Amino acid sequence: MEARKRKGKWVELVSRGLEGGTRADCNYRRKPTRATQMSLQTPQQPSFLLATLKADSTTKTLPQRCLDLVKIIDECHAKELHPVFPWLVETVFGSLDGVLAGWNLRLLQARSNDYTAVMDFLKPSGPMMKLVYKLQAEDLKYEVPVSFLPAPVKACLQEGVLPDCPLFHNRLQFPLPGLPALNLALNPFEFYMFNFAFCLIVPKPLPQPGSSVSDSAYMKLLEMFLHYFLPIQGSVPPSPFQDPRGSVSTAPSPRSSSLHTPSSLLKHHIFHQPSANADPSAQEIWRSETLLQMLVEVWLHHYSLDMYQKLQSPQVKEPFSPTEEHVLAVRLLVKHLHCFSNSLREREEPRAEQHTHTHSSPMDEFKRVAVQRFVQQKLYLFLQQCFGHWPLNASFRAVLETWLSYIQPWRYCGDTSPSSQQVAEQRTVPDKWEPFVQENLLMYTKLFQGFLSRSLRTELLQSHNALTVLRVTKVFSHLNLAHFIQKAEQLFLEPEHVLHQHRQPRAAPSAGGAGSYLSPSGGSYLSPSYLSPRQRVMSDSVFRVKSHVYALEGQDCQYTQMFGAELRGSVMKLVQVVAQARHTATRMLEHSAAASSNSSSSGSLWWRLTAGLLDAKEAESEDGEQSLRKTGEMLERALENLCHIFKLNQAQVSQLVSGLDWSQDPGTSGQLPDCIQGENGLQLTELGRQQIISGLRRFDIQYQGDPELQPIRSFENGALVRLLYWLSCWINHQLHGPMVALCSRPDLLGRLGRYYLTAGDGAAAAARLASAPLVTRRYQQHQYQRQREQPRLSLRRLASYRTLLALLLLYLLAALLLSVGPASSTALILAGALLHGLFVVTLGDKLKTN
Secondary structure (H helix, E strand, O other): OHHHHHHHHHHHHHHHHHOHHHHOOOOOOOOOOOOEEOOOOOOOOOEEEHHHHHHHHHOOOOOHHHHHHHHHHHHOOOOOOOOOOHOOOOOOHHHHHHHOOOOOOOOOOOOOOOOOOHHHOOOOOOOHHHHHHHOOOOOEEEEEEHHHHHHHHHHHHHEEEEEOHHHOOOOOEEEOOOOOOOOEOHHHHHHHHHHHHHHOOOOOOOOOOOHHHHHHHHHHHEEEEEEEEOOOOOOOOOOOOOOOOOOOOOOOOOOOOOHHHHHHOOOOOOOOOOOOOOOOHEEEEEHHHHHHHHHHHHOOOOHHHHHHHHHOOOOOOOOOOOHHHHHHHHHHHHHHHHHHHHHHHHHHHHHHHHHOOOOOOOHHHHHHHHHHHHHHHHHHHHHHHHHHHHHOOOOOOHHHHHHHHOOOHHHHHHOOOHHHHHHHHHOEEOHHHHHHHHHOOOHHHHHHHHHHHOOOOOOOOOHHHHHHHHHHHHHHOEEOOHHHHHHHHHHHOOOOOHHHHOOOOOOOOOOOOOOOOOOOOOEEEEEEOOOOOOHHHHHHEEEEEHHHHHHHHHHOOOOOOOOOOHHHHHHHHHHHHHHHHHHHHHHHHHHHHHHHHHHHHOOOOHHHHHHHHHHHHHHHHHHHEEEEEEEEHHHHHHHHHHHHHHOHHHHHHHHHHHHOOOOOOOOOOOOOOOOOEEEEEEEEOOOHHHHHHHHOOOOOOOOOOOHHHHHOOOEHHHHHHHHHHHHHHHHHOOOHHHHHHHHHHHOHHHHHOOOOOOOOOOOHHHHHOOOOOEEEEEEEHHHHHHHHHHOOOOOOHHEEEEHHHHHHHHHHHHHHHHHHHHHHHHHHHHHHHHHHHHHHHHHHHHHHHH
């Protein structure tokens, strides 16, 4: 009786907290305590099974727990597994707030002992997915707080606007009185895939050194999901349990939500609710669509068009910063989607040649529109933000390859496809890909402009930057591609009256029309029958390009042509920078070869041996020369590609590079970057900044502080440096007076003391101070003179590996040739050092005078 009263009171509270048509839905909890807590149909007592699993999670190993879970999933009923599911999902993928790490799938590598057990449990045909299907058959719901959704979706829901993605239609659950948080009620498959996708964007610790992000358990599991639910051949295997809903892609009911729906957002979904007698593939297609939408929404939909336009200001902080791992997962998705869509093209081409037509299955319709409908706009904004805000380092390669993968769908045809062989052998883009270029014009032109801006701000002498320029120019130099882009730009510039004159609207597709789909901008079109075939093709192409540009940039966008006069100036500047960097690399190689030749012909054999073994810079010189030679070759090929893309002849290139300063030799010249004299020293001009970025000129950056306190070098022993510094300070403190008196004497002893106890040549240091940018020379000169006036003993040279090896060789030679002990050898070495000082002091001045 007591339980019945509590239940009646709970239902009464729910009824008072809901409005209109939502009062009949009782899928709520009174006090949600976690982000991933489930929405129960009725209040339940604590699950003994769940308590047992939680206790085992702290005592058993991961493979043992997987075996136990397999038995539980097979033997228990869905009602018993209902409270276990959200806890298990959180245990696997971690909590949405990042507090719980879960099984750390992003850090789990194949060499781990747990890897095989985890992958067998989580694979698409494994026990975990069996649990999802078992719960899916019971039509259960689980809650996800709206606060964890991407910013544009969250803003729409909080403002009462229906989101653009149908995945979130008819999912909103209003809170009880006193609970301000909004939640989405997702079915088990949606809930599972949301947590899987969200796991990637939760901040996690960096992977261990030597481990590859692409080989993690998460990436392998993603690849399995894509191949299983977005199959290149065949359809998705049916669920082992009957799903009473049939499809989750139903149109939103006007009674189920109080959200207002603007006309621009009322878009029909491509798949309708299948009937009981429908094709089985139509019953199962919703899983493929749900997986794709969930990955796109969670990974890419962090920027709306309005937000993107606001973020163009450098003062606005970016709300979301993707990681390299995140971008690599997006690239994997893009590559698979191209294979997924191209598998339909490969089947339709022979049919088109034979003029035969067959009925399209729901999977075929999904393949036809998957990239353009679900991915294009969100990926475009995502890449735009990455191009504008990604650091100027080698990690940008992941973003670049994602972009290049999207704009080259012909790379992901079957290996035996004629088009694939044509591109590989002749580097020619077949004509059949021209509509794709038109439908994705901004992905080629606008993002190329972003790449151009980045390239002008990077140092192309670094191999990874030179490689990015080569990769992009190689792609755009494909035959026909530049022609397709130019033609698409001309279509976009067609007057508006041509579009309105040739386009005739048609009725929106009915709910049963699975084969009809919309244009990228959300409308549908049909060319009038009175137009000739060529006019109809022209009309379709114009509409295709314009609808694409307006959908991605808005109706008031200012389009900049890739082959127009405005962008050509930036292209010419890039040609100059590439030519300048290529010349600098050549001159640096020549200087390095000359320096190697000089060093090989001078000096004793043992000294060259010790220098080659111990000096880190010299040890890496060969690798540096090879990298520099490879960089020069990449820049040479990139320059050729730029000339091919933008139709530049040799005379134009010669005219561009004729004004460059070729007199600078980076190896021998001390010429500074272009500067102006300011109050506090030299200040860089814009030309000087470009010279430094391109590697043509640079400042002679050297340590100008106390030589005893400079950082420990790679050829020094750190422990000896610290020990000898402490010993030097103690000696200088104890003998400060005698050393000052010795250095003050005008005779031979005074000069010898100054040679050993004071700083070296001051002329070179003064010259370095004069060429230092933005320094207060008066202060540094005062500090330098102060150091020179204070005689002190420096023992730091004894910490050099080279010096230590030389001393060891001297001791060995003395023992072998002279048969003397360590003490006598030390005396001989000190005597030799004294004689060397006497020679320099007595004869050095005379040699300089002569």
